[in-house]
Amino acid sequence: MFEIDIEKSFSAAHTLVGYKGDCSKLHGHNWLVQAFVVAEKLDEVGIAVDFKKLKKEIDDIISEFDHSLLNDLDYFKVQNPTSEKIAEVIYKKLAKALNDGNVKVSKVRVCESLTSGATYSE
Numbered sequence: 001m002f003e004i005d006i007e008k009s010f011s012a013a014h015t016l017v018g019y020k021g022d023c024s025k026l027h028g029h030n031w032l033v034q035a036f037v038v039a040e041k042l043d044e045v046g047i048a049v050d051f052k053k054l055k056k057e058i059d060d061i062i063s064e065f066d067h068s069l070l071n072d073l074d075y076f077k078v079q080n081p082t083s084e085k086i087a088e089v090i091y092k093k094l095a096k097a098l099n100d101g102n103v104k105v106s107k108v109r110v111c112e113s114l115t116s117g118a119t120y121s122e
Contacts, residue, residue, distance in 0.1 A: 002048040003106065005036045008058045010066035014081045017071075026069075031086070032117070033062060034109040035094055039102050049103050057097045061090055083110045087120035095122075 013028035035058055039048035064073065070081035075089045091108040098105055111117030 001038055001040060002042065003036055003038045004048050004051070004054070005034055006051060006054050006058060008033050008035075008055065008062060010062045012065050012068050012070050014070040014076075016080045016082065018080070029112040031065070031083075032109075032111040033058060033090060034111075035090070036106045036108070037098060038104050038106045041102055049098065054098070057094055058090075060097075061093045083112050083116070083118035084120065086110045087118050091120045091122070 009030060009032050011028065011030050013026055015026045016023045018024070035054065037049050037054060042048055065086070070076055070086070073081070075081070076085065079085055087108045087110040090110065091105060094108065095105040107119050107121035109117050109119040
């Protein structure tokens with residue numbers, strides 16, 4: 001089994017409705033997204049997934065989040081845009097774009113700071 005990963009980032013604001021503390025106020029983060037993909041086999045060149053393709057798919061997904069108020073996005077109209085939920089949304093969108101029987105998204109990690117993050121996998 002082969003696993004590859006990339007890191008990308010975006011900047012966005014959010015608020016956590018119902019949270020008892022400072023995070024209930026509007027605030028922003030420079031979010032770090034780490035995507036991990038596994039493959040059973042390599043292609044004829046020896047590549048599991050082209051890094052360019054993986055980066056493009058992540059860029060397409062996070063471009064919607066970048067410089068936005070996450071609470072305004074459809075994904076987060078009825079749930080808070082926590083690191084956990086952002087990781088889940090990115091995972092599902094990336095899996096839809098990449099999973100093909102050989103290649104499978106294994107997990108997505110979203111960090112809101114250098115020391116705090118959440119991972120989603122199925």
